Amino acid sequence: QVQLVESGGGLVQAGGSLRLSCAASGTLFSINAMGWYRQAPGKQRELVATITSAGTINYVGSVKGRFTISRDTAKNTMYLQMNSLKPEDTAVYYCNAVPRIRDYWGQGTQVTVSS
Numbered sequence: 001q002v003q004l005v006e007s008g009g010g011l012v013q014a015g016g017s018l019r020l021s022c023a024a025s026g027t028l029f030s031i032n033a034m035g036w037y038r039q040a041p042g043k044q045r046e047l048v049a050t051i052t053s054a055g056t057i058n059y060v061g062s063v064k065g066r067f068t069i070s071r072d073t074a075k076n077t078m079y080l081q082m083n084s085l086k087p088e089d090t091a092v093y094y095c096n097a098v099p100r101i102r103d104y105w106g107q108g109t110q111v112t113v114s115s
Contacts (some may be wrong), residue, residue, distance in 0.1 A: 008020040014085060019022065020093055036095055
């Protein structure tokens with residue numbers, strides 16, 4: 001049984017930074033890639049950053065150059081460093097496998113960027 005718990009969200013002004021964490025419990029050895037997703041009000045959930053077990057990283061264009069995904073395998077934790085935040089980054093952020101696994105969704109963490 002895998003459980004993913006997101007934390008680190010909050011309210012920040014435009015241009016500010018936040019660091020999100022995704023703590024995983026259970027066995028993830030069969031998962032090749034993990035990612036951060038976000039869902040803004042009225043919009044579909046989108047994948048914004050991916051990291052594979054080999055360390056390959058990809059970002060959606062809108063966050064490239066501003067967000068950095070990383071992981072600490074010893075701590076079973078994944079991170080998302082978000083810099084130069086914009087109001088359009090406002091969303092609930094989730095971590096999950098890539099492709100997503102329905103049973104892995106956690107509560108997410110709210111990120112609100114004020115202008």
